[in-house]
Amino acid sequence: MVKHVISRCIACLTAILLLINITGCSPRIEISQADHTENVKNLEMWKFRSNKEDYVISRWVKQWNEENPGIQVNFEVIPYNDYLTNRLPTAFATNSAPDIYMISAGSFLKYAKAGYMLPLDDFISDGLKKDLNPQSLEIATYNKKVLGIPIEREPVALYYNKKVFERQHLKPPTTWSELESCAKTVQSDAISGICLPTQINDYQNFIFYTFLMQTTGSTDSYMAATQFGTRGAKALSLWRNLAKYNYTQETSVQIPSDIYPFATEKSAMQICGFWAVRMLEKYYPDLEYGIVPVPHPDGGSSVSVYGGWYQAVNSNSRFAQDAVKFTLWMWGEDTSRPLEWCTEASSKVPARKSVIDNNRDIFYKGKNTFFMQEVMSRSIPEPRYSVEISSTISKALQDAMYSDKKIDDIAKFAEDQIHGYIGGESQIF
Structure with missing residues (x-):
């Protein structure tokens, strides 16, 4: 009797296993899982x-x-x-x-x-x-x-170290000549006079555009580009002079927009954006600093590019x-x-x-x-130049900061290239 029951159980189990193999239950489970993944x-x-x-x-x-x-x-x-x-x-x-x-x-x-x-x-x-x-x-x-x-x-302004300026009996600069003078005065082995971006990228152009647009006295970015031989030369000359007192980036992966050089007192001044206020508040709460609009050309007025x-x-x-x-x-x-x-x-x-x-x-x-209130009221949008125009300006900026070429030659060459790229105003933007 027991043998008969066991035999029947074995037969049933064999039939079930055979049915599973025939109907493909296991593969269906895998397909169902795959279908679920594919639906995501x-x-x-x-x-x-x-x-x-x-x-x-x-x-x-x-x-x-x-x-x-x-x-x-x-x-x-x-x-x-x-x-x-x-x-x-x-x-x-x-x-x-x-x-x-x-x-x-x-x-x-x-x-x-x-x-x-x-x-x-x-x-x-x-x-x-x-x-x-x-x-x-x-x-x-x-x-x-x-x-x-x-x-x-993201508007930009000039951040300055209050303690450093007080020790040197300096007031925060309002003009380009004052900016250069302050950078020279505070420069030492322990601290750089200023921090400007040095690597070729959109951010370096973005910071430079504030100085370039200040030479126009307007919001006309077309004028700034097509008259680069004269207007660009003024801004390039300033950056060449400031490069003597500029902070040296420590690593190639350092984020150029980071307020770190200024926050760690490796630079006495830095042109940086609004974003730095929160960064300083969160991570460097003890730093005593001030902010002023980006200095303008002597006899001109301050403009900030956001x-x-x-x-x-x-x-x-x-x-x-x-x-x-x-x-x-x-x-x-x-x-x-x-x-x-x-x-x-x-x-x-x-x-x-x-x-x-x-x-x-x-x-x-x-x-x-x-x-x-102060910065946004004098801010204009960042120029939306074509890649040909922005690349030309980048090259001119690098030459101004790191070569011995004459500024007028650099600016005139850039202007000629810009005019060569455009067949009309619509092609510059």
Whole structure:
């Protein structure tokens, strides 16, 4: 009897195993898992590395991924000096570019002309368009199409070490000649007179543009470029003189926009952006410093150029609409994220007017007030030159700082190149 029962059990078990093999249950389980994985849309987002700010976006990405299991974002940060000069252009050239990427005003035109940016007009609400700063929105527009979401505005000013200036009985400079004199006076083996960016990249041009635009006495960036032989020569001459007292960058991966040289008292002055206020407040609270508008040419008036970054969607992305959805979630919907980016992660002027209007107690407090009132009132958008124009200016700037060529020759050669590139005003921007 027992043998009979055992035999029947063995027969049943054999039949079950045979049925599993015939119907392919195990493979179906694997296919089901594979199908689930394939249904997840994996997006890549790139940004230049900014160690003191990136943690905020990383946290947002984590929140998004938890709330949107079907659309996952991988956030990658890349060293600044490699991001715009190598990684991003190479990625687009090899069809391996990210779905979402940050782009500066200085590089915006290059990617817009190449068709690497998805037009966002059909996705941006009228309310958001009205809320965005008009000048920032204009920079993000090419051929009447909005190609990026403005994130911030970043005006620049001159930071100076109060203790160093007091020891030398100096007042903060207001003119170019005073700036050069102060840099020379405070220069020593222990501290550099000033910190200006030295490497060829968008940031160096961005800081230089403030001095270049001051020579025009206007907001006319076309004039500044096409009359570079005279106007550019003045700004180049100043930078050559200041290079004698300039801080020497310690490593090639050092972020050029970092206030570190000034904060650690390796430089007595630094031309830097609004973002440095929050950095100094968080990480160097004991530093005694002051801020003044960027000094202007003798007999002229102070002008500051403000920059900022834009979030763009790769027009060739397989998941372009999902990338747009994520981008608008970050910057175009809840104002808490733009507010956190412009106050907690760093100090910046938001691109959205409502963020400022609803938080005036934050933006008009302490040193923030100086930037919001004194600097922004004399600030103009960073010139959006073509890559040919910006590269020509970069080369002229390097020659002025590090060669023995005559300034007039450098500036005239650059102007001739600029005129050779343009067949009309429309081709410069």
